[in-house]
Amino acid sequence: xxxxxxxxxxxxxxxxxxxxxxxxxxxxxxxxxxxxxxxxxxxxxxxxxxxxxxxxxxxxxxxxxxxxxxxxxxxxxxxxxxxxxxxxxxxxxxxxxxxxxxxxxxxxxxxxxxxxxxxxxxxxxxxxxxxxxxxxxxxxxxxxxxxxxxx
Numbered sequence: 001x002x003x004x005x006x007x008x009x010x011x012x013x014x015x016x017x018x019x020x021x022x023x024x025x026x027x028x029x030x031x032x033x034x035x036x037x038x039x040x041x042x043x044x045x046x047x048x049x050x051x052x053x054x055x056x057x058x059x060x061x062x063x064x065x066x067x068x069x070x071x072x073x074x075x076x077x078x079x080x081x082x083x084x085x086x087x088x089x090x091x092x093x094x095x096x097x098x099x100x101x102x103x104x105x106x107x108x109x110x111x112x113x114x115x116x117x118x119x120x121x122x123x124x125x126x127x128x129x130x131x132x133x134x135x136x137x138x139x140x141x142x143x144x145x146x147x148x149x150x151x
Contacts, residue, residue, distance in 0.1 A: 007046045008084045010038050013143075014047060015080065018056070019072035019128040020140070026058070026065035035143065046084060053083050072132055078123035090116050 004012075014032045021027065029047060030040040047066050050056045057069045068075070093100035094112040101109075 003089065004081060005085050006038075007042075008081050010036055010043050011046045011050065011080055011084055012077065014043060014066070015056075015068070015072075015075065015128055016131055016135070016140075018066065018068045019075075019132045021067075023071065024067055026063060026067040028065035031065070049083055050080065053079065055079065055083070071129070073127050073129035075128045076124055077126045077128075077131075078120065081123060090120050 010033075013036050014029075017032055017035075018025075018027065028040075029044040033040040033043045036043065047056055048058075051058065054069050055075055056066050058064065058066050093106055094108040095106050097106050100106045
């Protein structure tokens with residue numbers, strides 16, 4: 001079972017990078033995509049879904065790209081995942097049984113419901129500011145640091 005889609009994983013990583021930059025500083029998706037080893041067009045499409053939510057915006061031109069509209073402390077992991085993946089993860093049975101519910105629960109129903117609720121609560125409480133503050137520079141440099149005129 002995959003918890004997050006590849007789309008959400010890439011977007012979360014890109015927002016982690018943007019959260020370390022000064023507010024309003026735009027970085028091209030092509031630059032953000034390099035350390036993630038993902039196609040720039042795919043990352044651009046994913047990030048574009050966050051624009052209507054007011055999470056990020058874009059600038060055109062030589063120094064254009066994507067930038068955070070909200071402060072990292074105002075963006076939750078849940079908000080990004082819900083926008084890109086929806087809430088299916090929180091609504092589905094652990095075994096994928098469509099009829100599973102309170103009336104006809106599967107053997108995992110009660111346990112899985114509690115665990116999903118904990119995960120959802122954690123995602124709603126965790127902001128990108130929390131992530132930024134808990135991440136070491138070494139971890140960031142090894143996994144997400146990008147090179148170029150934008151760094």
